[in-house]
Amino acid sequence: MIEEQKLINIEVKELQERVKEFYGQGFRLVQICCTKLAEGLELNYSFDKNFEFINLRINLAVANVEVPSVSNIYWNAFLYENELHDLFGINIKNMAIDYKGSFYRTAVKWPFNPPLDTAKGEGKND
Amino acid sequence: MTKRTIIPFGPQHPVLPEPIHLDLVLEDEKVVEAIPSVGFIHRGLEKLVEKKDFQDYVYVAERICGICSFIHGMTYCIAVEEVMKLDVPERAQYLRVIWSELSRIHSHLLWLGLMADSFGFESLFMHTWRLREAILDIIEETTGGRVIFGSSKVGGVRKDVSDEKLKLIVEKLKKYEKEIKEITDVFVHDASVKHRLVGVGILSKNDAYTLGAVGPTARGSGVSQDMRKLGYAAYRNINFEPIVETAGDCYARCMVRVRELFQSIDMISQAVNKIQAGPIEVKVTGTPNGEFFARTEQPRGEVIYYAKADGDKFLKRLRVRTPTFANIPALLKVLPGSSLADVPVLILTIDPCISCTER
Amino acid sequence: MPFFRMTKTVLMSLFKRPATVKYPFAPRTYYANTRGKVLIEVNNCIFCGICQRKCPTAAITVAKADKRWVINRLRCISCGACVDACPKKCLKLDTQYTPVQTAKSEESFTQNA
Secondary structure (H helix, E strand, O other): OOOOEEEEEEOHHHHHHHHHHHHHHOOEEEEEEEEEEOOEEEEEEEEEEOOEEEEEEEEEOOOOOEEEOOOOOOOOHHHHHHHHHHHHOOEEEOOOOOOOOOOOOOOOOOOOOOOOOOOOOOOOOO | OOOOEEEEEOOOOOOOOOOOEEEEEEEOOEEEEEEEEOOOOOOOOOHHHHOOOOOOHHHHHHOOOOOOHHHHHHHHHHHHHHHHOOOOOHHHHHHHHHHHHHHHHHHHHHHHHHHHHHOOOHHHHHHHHHHHHHHHHHHHHHHOOOOOOOOEEOOEEOOOOOHHHHHHHHHHHHHHHHHHHHHHHHHHHOHHHHHHHOOOOOOOHHHHHHOOOOOHHHHOOOOOOOHHHHOOOOHHHOOOOOOOOOOOOHHHHHHHHHHHHHHHHHHHHHHHHHOOOOOOEOOOOOOOEEEEEEEEEEOOEEEEEEEEEEOOOOOOEEEEEOHHHHHHHHHHHHOOOOEHHHHHHHHHHOOOOHHHHOO | OOOOOOHHHHHHHHHOOOOOOOOOOOOOOOOOOOOOOEEEOHHHOOOOOHHHHHOOOOOEEEEOOOOEEEEOOOOOOOOOHHHHHOOOOOEEEOOOOOOOOOOOOOEEEEOOO
16 A cells, blocks of 8 residues: 545535635645446545545535535635536536536536436537 | 737647647736636546456556656556555566656656747757657667557556666666756756746745645745655655755746756666566456555656546546646636736646646 | 857757658668567467457457458557467567558458468
8 A cells, every 4th residue: 555545524514614624734635526426426525735645525416416616715626626517517606717517518418427317418518 | 997808829829739728818918817728638538447448448548648658557557556456566666667757857858848949949949859869769669669658557567678778778868968968058057048937937835835736836836745755666765855946937947847857867777776686567366446546746747546446347437637737727826917928938837738637 | 158058069960960860761770679560470360359359449350250360550559468468479569660551441361271
């Protein structure tokens, strides 16, 4: 094992205060990513300080749960959050720069998390 | 109230190696705001992992980018090996270090050439790339390809390099060190180069850290952060210190890369002295189950590969976050306040590798 | 004065040969390890199809009934996965690259009876 990688499971409503806590302790935001599992989506926020690596994990049952943006604390989060919105359809409020779906222009909307019913969300984007 | 004009920069521009688009809002030659637009070469490579066997995906991972190709393949292999808890033999670890450092040397020489081209010094650009040919020849001799090495695999490396060839490589590099020093002296001391680079695009240490800048962009502003200190792949046996400059302008970032060139040559000779005989791969049985974040140091900074698997031969999720993706906010912070003629120099100073950014 | 640092290099390159090679009119040095195109000793082939399964770009097609081995040279990326996987070791990588083609075509090798 190269390094210890800690994992903390939290809820959506604790996100803002946990991230503010990390900012106060001097951590830097490394990346934000999402995985589609059989039982929903799993958001993962990674932080690092002097090679101490901590992950915050949030489990979302559906994609349109509102997640508050952390770009008011870490400005660079807006890139990751726009990507999450364009690839998975996650609804993130108050991003610092909001591309409103045109960050990646793909032929299929939300390519990593295609909507199950074909009535909404299908067809060309832009 | 001065009139504002919007100038589109990119996606095709003589100075850019890969397409990125910026909308620059100008007031009389000074940039006030910059809005990036990425996605020109989004190939959706992360989704291919659902169709390709975890061992076959190495070929795709290597081809995410042409300049930093070997380290992408190596990081993918490290991520899968840590998930499967494989014990890679020592000789393979040292060979990976040697190829990573060769990759770093050729990438920095490429960047120095592009930098010289961006402020118009074309003959320096040609000379730097002539020196890079020597490194590409060494790489072709050992792995078979000039740009795409094709030498990583899950469990070790595919080709072995004999000890005499390794010693010849070290001698060749020492001979080239003198020529490289002559050319990089021009970057360090020449007055016309300094005039274009000193004082341009100053990024403070606090900004560099909180905006998540990585690699030489952060090390040029005083943040001492180098993922090679984590100790993956035989780096724990090599002595080196991260190179840090404090000025935070384009000249400091250029200095960091020039000094890293010579540090890499030194690291290759240390690795060749310490390498022992032994097997170069370990047999892979079974399928991966678990997750891991593999972090390595590319020439441009820290790259993260997140691999998640649940026992199937296809990985469940592979997420690649490349250093240029992390450096774009730092670029957007540095652009306002600069003049239009400096914009190409500033964009090149973060070493944009856009094909990595939008795999 | 820190000007004209390049003078020595510029003067030397004025009198030396150019560093570039007029490829393809002049030959290029290939190394023993260079990965070029894939060659097959088709008389040793048992048409098991392992190379077809291992190929990452699906460039190889094996027709067991006709004893034919077909490769699409433009799809091949010279990675060497087929060379490593062949149980009879009848595949190898040549040092020369695939020559330029003007039309898309596949090359096929048939085993003599």
